[in-house]
Amino acid sequence: MGQISVSVNSQNYTLACRDGEEERLRDLTRQVDEKARDLSQKLGQVGEARLLLMVSLLLADELRDLREQGPGQERDRAAAKLLDDAALEIEGIVERLQSA
Numbered sequence: 784m785g786q787i788s789v790s791v792n793s794q795n796y797t798l799a800c801r802d803g804e805e806e807r808l809r810d811l812t813r814q815v816d817e818k819a820r821d822l823s824q825k826l827g828q829v830g831e832a833r834l835l836l837m838v839s840l841l842l843a844d845e846l847r848d849l850r851e852q853g854p855g856q857e858r859d860r861a862a863a864k865l866l867d868d869a870a871l872e873i874e875g876i877v878e879r880l881q882s883a
Contacts, residue, residue, distance in 0.1 A: 792819040794831055796876060811869045818842070832880045839873040842866050 785802045788795060789812040800808045818838045823829075829837070846866040849859055 789816075791816045791876070792823055792831070792834060796879075798872075807868075808872070811865065811872055814865075815842075815869055815873055832877055835873055835877045835880065839870055839877065842870045842873065846870065 785800045785805050786797060787800065787805050787808060788797050789809060790796070791812060798808060798812075815835075815838055818841055819834055822834060822837055822841075826834075826837075843866075846863055849863045849866070852859065
């Protein structure tokens with residue numbers, strides 16, 4: 784099992800992943816970090832758990848929009864899968880933050 788260190792909105796996290804999935808997880812984390820930083824700039828300090836929840840909701844909304852467009856090209860399905868994976872990862876981070 785692999786393990787990587789990532790940063791979202793200047794907060795460092797150590798995440799476990801399957802061997803070989805490290806780069807994919809880093810890419811997903813970069814997407815989450817971009818959304819978190821954008822929201823943080825717009826909203827100011829709202830707390831890390833709330834910020835990550837808001838990012839999760841934005842990603843879930845984007846995923847729903849992709850799914851509602853109906854059958855699309857393989858690229859759309861791949862994008863939806865990426866967003867779904869990112870949303871699951873964010874949910875895990877939020878749970879760990881809330882239990883800390």
